[in-house]
Amino acid sequence: MSNTVLTINDSEFSTEVLDAAQPVLVYFWASWCGPCRLMSPIVESIASQYDDRLKVVKMEVDPNPESVASYSVEGVPAFRIFKTGSVVEASEGAMSRQKLQEFVDAHLSSTV
Template sequence: MTSPITVTDATFDDQVLKSDTPVLVDFWADWCGPCRMIAPVLEQIAEEQDGKIRIAKLDYDANPQTPQKYGVMGLPTLLLYKNGEVVEQIVGAKPKRALLKVIEPHL
C-alpha cells in the first residue's frame, strides 16, 4: 500500500523533479478546509495508481519557496509534474473522477 509522501522545499527537487514517474503535488495547509476534504481522495488515488504515479504533499505554510516558485496562490492547488515539468494544474477540491480525468492521460 502506498500513501502520499511528504515533500519540503529542501526535498522537492529530488522527490518530485527527478522522479521517474509522474508526481501529483498537493499544496495544502492545516487551516484549509477543502485541503482536508481532498486528502482521502488523494490517498485512494495513491493506493490505486501505485507504480504509475506518486502523490506528494507539501505544507504551504512551512515551505514558502516552492509555492512561490510555481505561482501557487490558492489552496488546495495540485500540480502534476512529469519529467520535471508541470503538465497540469488543478485548483480547488475536485471529486475523484474529475482528478483522474486530468491525471490519467499522463500515466
C-alpha cells in the same frame, strides 16, 4: 494515512519531484483549509490506486514558501502534475474523486 503519499518540504522538492523517474502529482495543502480536509482522503485513494504508475507527494504551503512561489500556487488545495521535471498540468480548488482521476489519467496514458 497510507504510506503511498509522501510528505515533503522545500529542501526535498528537487529530489522527490523534479528528479523522479515517473510522473508526480504534487498536492499543496494547508492545515487551516477546509476543502483540503475533504481532498486528503481522495488524494490518498488516488495514490493507492496509481501506486505503480504515479508518485504522489503532499506539501504544506505555509512552511514551504519556495515551492509555493516557484509553482505559482495561489490557493489551496492545489495540484500540479510533473513529468521529467516540468509542470504539465495545474489545478487549484477542490474536485471530486472522478475529476482528480481524470486529471491524472490525462497524463498517464500519454507518453513523454
